[in-house]
Amino acid sequence: MQGGRVLIDGQEVRTRTVRDRRRLGRLVQVVLQDPDTALDPRMTVRQTLVEAATVFRRLDRAAGAERVTELLGLVGLDPRLADRLPRQLSGGQRQRVALARSLSVEPGLLIADEITSALDVSVQASVLNTIRELQRRLGLSILFIGHNLPAVCHVSDVVAVMRHGRIVESAPTETILRAPRHPYTRTLLASVPSLRTSPPEERTS
Numbered sequence: 001m002q003g004g005r006v007l008i009d010g011q012e013v014r015t016r017t018v019r020d021r022r023r024l025g026r027l028v029q030v031v032l033q034d035p036d037t038a039l040d041p042r043m044t045v046r047q048t049l050v051e052a053a054t055v056f057r058r059l060d061r062a063a064g065a066e067r068v069t070e071l072l073g074l075v076g077l078d079p080r081l082a083d084r085l086p087r088q089l090s091g092g093q094r095q096r097v098a099l100a101r102s103l104s105v106e107p108g109l110l111i112a113d114e115i116t117s118a119l120d121v122s123v124q125a126s127v128l129n130t131i132r133e134l135q136r137r138l139g140l141s142i143l144f145i146g147h148n149l150p151a152v153c154h155v156s157d158v159v160a161v162m163r164h165g166r167i168v169e170s171a172p173t174e175t176i177l178r179a180p181r182h183p184y185t186r187t188l189l190a191s192v193p194s195l196r197t198s199p200p201e202e203r204t205s
Contacts, residue, residue, distance in 0.1 A: 008109060026056055029102035033114035035094035039086045045072070045097050046082040053104040071100040074137075076130050092123035096130065103134070111143045116151060124151065131155045149188040153177055161185045 006013040008027060014020050032038050039048060049071050050064045059067060069079045075096040086094050095115060102110055112131065116124040132155050134140055146152045152159055153173050160170040161184060169182040180186045 022056075026105050027107060028109045028111065029105060029107040030111045030113065031095075031098050031102050031115050033117055035091070035098045036086070038098045039094060039101075041086050044083050044085055045089075048097065048101055049082075049104055052101045056105055067104070071104055074103060074134065075100045076126075090123075092119055092127060095119065095127060099127075099130070099134075103138075103140075107140075109141045109143065111145070113145045114147070117146065117148070128154050149176075149185070149191075161188065 013024060013028075043051070046065075046068050049068045050059070053059060053064065053067050053071070068082050072079050072082060077093060077096050077100070081089065081093065086097070089097065095118075099115070116127050119127065128151060131142065131144070135142060135155070142155070144152055144155050149159075149161070153176060156173050158170065159173050159176045160167050161176070161182060162168065163184045169176070169180065169185050171181075176185065177189070180189060
């Protein structure tokens with residue numbers, strides 16, 4: 001089925017003009033599954049973050065350097081990584097850089113599309129904990145998309161389960177975990193071991 005409307009804070013999202021698209025770009029940011037294709041391999045972490053941070057506002061050199069340090073701190077990366085290229089980082093570090101770039105414009109909504117599926121399990125848990133911390137510190141709304149239902153529940157207040165393009169169950173996370181109603185939801189929960197609450201920290205330097 002196609003159609004419907006997209007509402008954010010009760011306002012309909014429209015992209016009919018350049019101004020609408022710029023407003024939407026500031027309001028909504030996306031982090032994709034594969035950071036290798038999302039990051040320019042020729043740009044350092046610093047260049048990537050400064051370019052993103054200056055799209056909507058001007059920053060002088062000192063302010064740009066301060067903003068890079070702030071963004072890397074938000075996602076749990078050592079500021080000394082700022083002058084490295086993507087190929088010099090681990091997969092988890094690259095995904096954190098992509099996350100920092102999305103946060104650089106201070107969006108109201110972050111769409112995280114399968115952002116941990118390409119990472120090792122221990123690194124997945126660390127990135128998920130970073131997402132939870134960002135929600136707490138920034139009051140950030142996140143649409144977290146994934147096939148790993150326990151991982152989705154780890155960072156979500158409300159969960160919607162889809163099958164064949166349709167929502168088959170939607171409920172607060174605790175309800176989904178405690179008493180899933182749909183057979184497909186129960187299958188998803190049973191198929192993957194639950195994440196530990198306090199996983200080992202990922203190396204960031």
